[in-house]
Amino acid sequence: MKFIDEAKIEVLGGKGGNGSASMRREKFVPKGGPDGGDGGRGGSVIAVADINVNTLVDYRFVKKYLARNGENGRGAQCYGKGADDITLRMPVGTLITDAITGQVVADLTHDGQTAILAHGGKGGLGNMHFKSSVNRAPRQFTHGEEGEHRELKLELKVLADVGLLGMPNAGKSTFIRAVSAARPKVADYPFTTLHPNLGVVRVDHNHSFVIADIPGLIEGAAEGAGLGHRFLKHLQRTGLLLHLVDLAPFDDSVDPVQEAQAIVEELRKYDEDLYRKPRWLVLNKLDMVEDDERLARIEDFLQRYGWQEGNPLADFDPYAPRYFTISGLTGDGCQMLCQSIMEYLTNLRELKKREAAAAQQSLEAARRAELDDTPMIDGVDSADA
Template sequence: MKFVDEAFIDIAAGDGGNGCVSFRHEKYKEFGGPDGGDGGRGGHVFAVADPALNTLVDYRYSRRHEAKRGQHGMGSDMFGAAGDDITLNMPVGTIITDAETGEVLFELLEAGQKITIAKGGDGGFGNLRFKSAINRAPRQKTPGWPGERRNLKLELKVLADVGLLGMPNAGKSTFIAAVSNARPKIADYPFTTLHPNLGVVRVGPEQSFVIADIPGLIEGASEGAGLGHLFLRHLQRTRLLLHVVDMAPFDEGVDPVAQAKAIVEELRKYDEGLHSKPRWLVLNKLDMVPVEERAALVKDFVKRFKWKGPVFEISALTREGCEPLIKTIYQHVRAQQLAELAPDPKDIDPRFADADDSGLDLSNDPRFAPRDAD
């Protein structure tokens, strides 16, 4: 399936049905009074986050989505039926913005999340609504209200805990295939990855995280060179970036340090927020370096790159060093998840700062004093 992470659509909720002017006509009831019903509301347009989808390709070729209008009111006190709603299934991680103003309207962040992106118009009033003691034969009615119409831009940002950065052919696809259930295309030429790949890394029972691989970046990517700039947005929601460096390039004139610096500079130009994310250095393809030369090569790289953060030495092909890396990643991701769930200290009442979960300070209660070990 072709990967599409951006699409434009036009949506229209249904108009409300018109109210009805009608009078009751029954035998032996000369003045039956008004009995015109209201019109039905127009259909709504909903969006649902579908975990089975991973691309917006369905909306690339189907731009117009319109709900049914409400049925008109009728006589005999019959109200019009509501118009049929329509539901648009979108991948988890879709951002819905107004195509004209650029305002972000909605975000689908959880599987099964359902939002109303266009409300149907209310139905008009029939003359039954206007009956009163002084207006016993009203001939007023109102038309149905129009439904909302919008031009929307859909943008997909994949939801992953960890994102991979690196030059083409740095071994990112080999790494994600080695540690996760993803099966990306792997070949001995650059730009084999043409769209983001997501993989789930299983660390242990009920212990996992999601990793994302995007097409490799090259110098000038922030200005549109190569393919990677089209997918950098997918790294903006990650908690951690792994900068994968090829330590054994095929071309002898290629300097891994210069390549690594170019990637960092492209990140900075693209988005300062992305540049400031936690980033670890992963030195790959060390299986192609003689064992006695590895330590000196790594030390020289770190010194010239002026790197002070975490450094991991691996071989994605032989999986050497991958196991300690993914365990450390999981610990980091889990710590961030717990930190996000922790309450803000500003929201805690100072009266109960030292209390237990029940809100009562039991520190001086002898019943809860610590016991000596037997």
């Protein structure tokens, strides 16, 4: 199936049914009165996040989704039938925005989450609602409301804990094959990866994380070179970026330092928030460097790159820079890297829990202080007076 991560659709909720203006006419009932029923509700268009769907390809070809109208009301106090809703199943991680205003309509971040994209119109009122002591034979009724109409943009951002970043042929696909069961295409030419790939890395029986591999960037991606910035959005939900660098390029004229700096600059041009996301340096393809040259090449790269190691004795700092040396082909260093990632993600989750708990305590303390400062009126709290 072709990977599609963007689509535009048009949704229209069903119109509500009209109310009925009917008078009760039965034998031997001379003063029956009004008995017009209400119209039925129009159908709505609802989006549902489904973990079994992984692409937006269905919405590339079918672009209009129109819900049915509600039935009109009838006499004898018969209400019109409401129309069924339309359910659109979308991948988890789909961001839905209004194509005209840019307003976020829904962000489907977990399986089973639902969002109403277009509300159906309410049904109209029948004439039995308008009867009164001075209007015993009302002819009034109301029409059903029109359904909501929207033009929407669908954008899939894959959900992963870790994202891989680097030049084409930096060894990202080889690395994800080495640490997970994912099997992306690997070849000795650039842009082998044409769409994101996800892999589950299982560190032990109880701990695992999801890693995302996206097509490689090149210098000038902001201007559309290569595949451009199209797939960088898939890294925006990750908690950690791994910047893979090829320490042994085939072409001797290629400088790994310049390539690494170009990737960082392209990241900054695309999104400042993504640029400031925690990013680890992973020096790959050490198996292609002679044993007696490895240490010198690593030190030369770090010195010219301007690397500054974080303080290993400090408390957990999610933004502390770190670097690793691996070989995705032989697997050397991959296990240590995965264990470090798992430890980092565990500490990051604990940090976020503590921050959320502290924020909740501060909010409760502020509420208590506000209640304590509330003036008393004759022994009664003014807030309750």
